Amino acid sequence: MSDALGMIEVNGLVIAIEIADIMVKSANVELGDLARTKGVGWMTVKIFGDVSSVQHAIDTAKKIAVSKDGYVSSKVIPRPVKGLLGNKDLQSETDISESIDREQNEAENECQDQQIDSEEETNNGLFLTANKNEGSKKKLKNKLRKLKFLGGNVDE
Structure with missing residues (x-):
């Protein structure tokens, strides 16, 4: 099981795909989900891994998203409780x-x-x-x- 859940929300599919690629390449994390949110064109990218790797990946992605004027918000949750993601619990x-x-x-x-x-x-x-x-x-x-x-x- 992963130690942390990282989420970043950006404006636009292209930026979401770009930061997902950057996060996976910049740190030892696994891509969890790329989902459309209720905002106009907003996308959420979820990653899993150890806390420091997830934090590094989110920070890197945040810098890229800010530089492209697409950053909305981000969060790293260390040791998320089981059931937090509903049916999409962290899986081994x-x-x-x-x-x-x-x-x-x-x-x-x-x-x-x-x-x-x-x-x-x-x-x-x-x-x-x-x-x-x-x-x-x-x-x-x-x-x-x-x-x-x-x-x-x-x-x-």
């Missing part, structure tokens, strides 16, 4: 790995189920139209892309 690498494996298995099962359904309908003389399956194909492709992004080893 083991938890993340297990989550990726679980998502990968679910995606594989869905692919197998869809293949079996397609075979059964073909055997019954029913042919599926492209429009009927387009939604489920997109969902499966998006799920596989997400798994690949999270580090899962998935073949399409």
Whole structure:
């Protein structure tokens, strides 16, 4: 589990992506989340790591955001209480790995189920139209892309 949670809020997606990149490269921190907030164009970037690394990364990002007139606010919370982030609690690498494996298995099962359904309908003389399956194909492709992004080893 990480020792600290760092958050910085900036005005604009481009600045948010730039500071997320700078924070991860400037200190030993993990990128947690990049989320749109309720402000007009405001974005919040969350990072996790040990307290000094998170503080250094937030300070570095703050300087960049201020220089681009995009800084809104920032905060470092050492040892945040469990449950502070709701379902997005700080997770260990083991938890993340297990989550990726679980998502990968679910995606594989869905692919197998869809293949079996397609075979059964073909055997019954029913042919599926492209429009009927387009939604489920997109969902499966998006799920596989997400798994690949999270580090899962998935073949399409």
